[in-house]
Amino acid sequence: MENYQQLKEWRDQKIKSVSWDHHELNKFHDKLMRRTVQIALKEVESEWGSPPTHFAFFVMGSAGRSEQSVWSDQDHGIVYDGENPLFHDYFLKVGQEITKGFAVTGYEKCDGNVMASNPYWCKSTIEWEKQILAWLDEADWESLRYFSTFFDARVLVGKEDLLQRVKQVAFLKLAEVPSLYQRLYENVGFIKKGLGIFGQLLPKEKGEDAGNINIKQTILFPYVNALRLLALLEKIPESSTLKRFQRLPEEYASIKKYQTDFLKLLNYRLYFQKETVNYEKVHLLHVKSMSANEKESLKELIKNGRKLFKETKKMIDQRCLR
Amino acid sequence: MDPIFLMNNVWIIICFTLVLLMQGGFILLEAGSTRMKNAGHIAGKTIFTVGAASLVFWAVGYGFIYGESIGIVGFSDFFYGDFTSVVDGLAGSVDFIFQLAFAAIALTIAFGGFAERGKLSAYVVFAILFSAVVYPVVAHWIWGDGWLGGLGKQDFAGSTVVHLTGAMAALAATIILKPRIGKYNKDGSANDLAGHNQVYTALGVLILWVGWFGFNGGSTLEVDGAFFGYVALTTQLAAAAGAVAAMFIVWAISGKADIPTTLNGALAGLVAITASTAFVAPWAAVIIGLVAGFIVYFSMKFFDKAKIDDPIFALSVHGMAGIWGTLSTGFFATPELAAMNGGLPGLLYGGGLTQLGVQTLGVVASGLYAFIASFIILKIMDKVMGGIRVTEEEEIIGLDLSEHGSYGYPESMPEEKKQGA
Numbered sequence: 150m151e152n153y154q155q156l157k158e159w160r161d162q163k164i165k166s167v168s169w170d171h172h173e174l175n176k177f178h179d180k181l182m183r184r185t186v187q188i189a190l191k192e193v194e195s196e197w198g199s200p201p202t203h204f205a206f207f208v209m210g211s212a213g214r215s216e217q218s219v220w221s222d223q224d225h226g227i228v229y230d231g232e233n234p235l236f237h238d239y240f241l242k243v244g245q246e247i248t249k250g251f252a253v254t255g256y257e258k259c260d261g262n263v264m265a266s267n268p269y270w271c272k273s274t275i276e277w278e279k280q281i282l283a284w285l286d287e288a289d290w291e292s293l294r295y296f297s298t299f300f301d302a303r304v305l306v307g308k309e310d311l312l313q314r315v316k317q318v319a320f321l322k323l324a325e326v327p328s329l330y331q332r333l334y335e336n337v338g339f340i341k342k343g344l345g346i347f348g349q350l351l352p353k354e355k356g357e358d359a360g361n362i363n364i365k366q367t368i369l370f371p372y373v374n375a376l377r378l379l380a381l382l383e384k385i386p387e388s389s390t391l392k393r394f395q396r397l398p399e400e401y402a403s404i405k406k407y408q409t410d411f412l413k414l415l416n417y418r419l420y421f422q423k424e425t426v427n428y429e430k431v432h433l434l435h436v437k438s439m440s441a442n443e444k445e446s447l448k449e450l451i452k453n454g455r456k457l458f459k460e461t462k463k464m465i466d467q468r469c470l471r
Numbered sequence: 472m473d474p475i476f477l478m479n480n481v482w483i484i485i486c487f488t489l490v491l492l493m494q495g496g497f498i499l500l501e502a503g504s505t506r507m508k509n510a511g512h513i514a515g516k517t518i519f520t521v522g523a524a525s526l527v528f529w530a531v532g533y534g535f536i537y538g539e540s541i542g543i544v545g546f547s548d549f550f551y552g553d554f555t556s557v558v559d560g561l562a563g564s565v566d567f568i569f570q571l572a573f574a575a576i577a578l579t580i581a582f583g584g585f586a587e588r589g590k591l592s593a594y595v596v597f598a599i600l601f602s603a604v605v606y607p608v609v610a611h612w613i614w615g616d617g618w619l620g621g622l623g624k625q626d627f628a629g630s631t632v633v634h635l636t637g638a639m640a641a642l643a644a645t646i647i648l649k650p651r652i653g654k655y656n657k658d659g660s661a662n663d664l665a666g667h668n669q670v671y672t673a674l675g676v677l678i679l680w681v682g683w684f685g686f687n688g689g690s691t692l693e694v695d696g697a698f699f700g701y702v703a704l705t706t707q708l709a710a711a712a713g714a715v716a717a718m719f720i721v722w723a724i725s726g727k728a729d730i731p732t733t734l735n736g737a738l739a740g741l742v743a744i745t746a747s748t749a750f751v752a753p754w755a756a757v758i759i760g761l762v763a764g765f766i767v768y769f770s771m772k773f774f775d776k777a778k779i780d781d782p783i784f785a786l787s788v789h790g791m792a793g794i795w796g797t798l799s800t801g802f803f804a805t806p807e808l809a810a811m812n813g814g815l816p817g818l819l820y821g822g823g824l825t826q827l828g829v830q831t832l833g834v835v836a837s838g839l840y841a842f843i844a845s846f847i848i849l850k851i852m853d854k855v856m857g858g859i860r861v862t863e864e865e866e867i868i869g870l871d872l873s874e875h876g877s878y879g880y881p882e883s884m885p886e887e888k889k890q891g892a
Contacts, residue, residue: 342726351726355663357656 153253189246204229205307213301226270343367361433371454489685490572496678503671508869511879527602535607580637583785584644593859628690630746630796638790639841650780709760713740716764736764743796755803801827
């Protein structure tokens with residue numbers, strides 16, 4: 150039987166060959182993660198028997214959006230059908246085993262403990278539905294962060310419709326209380342500054358990472374957050390930012406034009422990061438080693454991300470006023 | 472008694488207390504700009520160095536500055552203790568105590584370069600030698616009966632005498648002491664060893680700012696004509712412009728409206744206007760402050776890059792801004808004010824390059840002397856005393872404990888917590 154260590158070796162051999170192409174890289178991540186989950190499931194089955202009910206293991210964060218870089222950390226959860234404490238015990242075991250497996254196959258554990266090994270992220274469909282409503286009712290900073298994280302979920306192994314059922318609850322609630330859209334954009338409205346008043350790039354000034362720009366917080370997030378908001382608005386269940394772009398109705402032409410920027414950004418990131426050796430450094434872009442042209446196009450991407458986010462807010466405001 | 476004579480003396484004694492109170496500003500500024508484990512040391516050593524500077528100034532400092540000139544220094548009036556003489560329209564003792572406060576400030580600035588790594592014994596020895604050998608020489612040249620004063624060097628309250636002299640000693644110290652542990656990474660990049668309390672630092676700056684009205688205002692040495700009001704005006708404008716300029720430039724370039732830089736901007740404005748306060752028009756005071764605010768930002772970056780670890784920015788605030796302030800009269804001194812307070816008008820008033828030349832000469836000669844003398848003294852101390860820097864272990868546990876035996880913040884330190892538990 151295949152084990153985690155073998156998968157890790159497979160990763161090490163293979164990843165370089167796909168690290169230059171966004172789609173290929175994410176396809177490879179999916180394969181690797183799926184095979185890891187299969188091992189974990191077999192491992193639990195050998196001790197606890199077959200899964201007692203239908204379930205779905207889903208990934209969130211960059212994995213959920215199919216936007217993983219060479220390195221990424223773990224963000225995942227489980228949803229299962231039916232209420233039974235034994236089901237919960239079983240799937241929590243599965244979550245723990247997957248977390249362990251992912252750590253071996255090259256995915257760092259999540260600092261915030263957003264993992265299926267945490268009972269908070271391993272629930273039945275009914276509990277998940279309650280959780281979604283609780284987050285949206287509470288609507289404070291932390292609960293909306295959790296909600297946004299959850300909304301980027303994508304089923305990797307198991308029953309797709311279990312997750313979709315839960316997402317539908319969110320759409321219904323938001324339609325009932327449209328002011329929540331505004332709360333959601335306020336929640337992700339902070340964009341780390343990437344450009345100064347002279348239009349210059351603003352890399353980190355001190356410490357070991359001096360001279361680097363955090364591509365994730367500064368450049369990527371405005372695109373990701375804007376498209377998540379629009380997906381919520383248009384009830385688009387897809388989790389990938391690119392797919393969300395594609396699924397937007399035609400009247401969003403002014404938004405859709407940013408899709409090419411976003412794709413460029415994803416490939417750009419890979420181009421500069423193929424040599425990165427760990428997760429900590431994977432979001433850093435060293436400004437000095439970029440050519441003048443590259444810097445210019447990076448600036449353009451930063452500006453456009455901000456514009457996109459601003460336009461998104463405006464659209465939501467208009468919709469909420471209606 | 473002549474009421475003006477009496478008023479002059481009361482005014483200068485008030486100014487003395489203001490300048491002495493500036494040490495309180497330095498205590499908060501320095502403690503806030505450094506880490507918790509050194510806070511008690513940084514604050515407490517300032518009280519000690521004020522003591523040391525006072526005793527040395529009384530014994531020899533005053534005599535070297537204001538005694539009968541024998542060329543490089545004065546040489547009379549040691550162990551000052553006269554209640555009958557009158558100097559510059561002031562009771563001799565009043566003049567003495569006011570000048571003493573300036574000498575103590577210069578020493579405190581110099582010790583900025585020792586922060587977080589200098590041995591206490593090095594503080595003791597250097598306090599004596601700086602106050603006896605370094606500061607009095609520059610002060611004599613410019614304010615005593617010395618050669619730079621003779622050339623018409625303009626330094627109203629001491630951009631050169633106090634601030635640059637202190638900063639050059641600090642530069643010598645930072646070079647010899649080398650950067651603090653953890654300041655630079657292997658790849659040469661600098662880390663931000665952030666100070667532990669920006670509120671202290673800000674309050675320290677405000678206390679210094681208030682004290683500066685004694686520093687500059689008192690340097691009129693009289694109340695007659697109430698010229699101190701004008702001095703206060705230009706001082707306030709330059710400090711204000713320095714703060715505004717520094718916050719603007721750091722925000723424009725780095726994207727962050729950095730607080731320590733802003734605070735240093737206010738101080739740089741004050742340091743710069745110290746020389747020129749009595750010589751320039753209000754609009755020029757604003758420009759002097761603005762330029763000082765810009766200079767301090769670039770200077771902070773420069774020293775960081777040059778791997779000169781200056782924990783409380785003494786080199787940028789007192790050194791670079793001190794140089795700029797001294798040179799500024801060479802550009803901006805007005806004919807009326809120069810006629811009133813000495814020297815010639817500046818370049819912008821048709822005074823030509825003469826005054827600017829004198830100012831430049833003053834900066835170079837004073838700066839070089841203060842640096843070389845301090846460097847030699849510290850090098851010799853380094854050899855004789857078996858090093859002037861604490862050991863690595865002492866630096867890591869903090870100078871509060873290593874040099875004084877108790878922490879400034881005992882509850883926040885791990886060792887003490889364990890004992891208490």
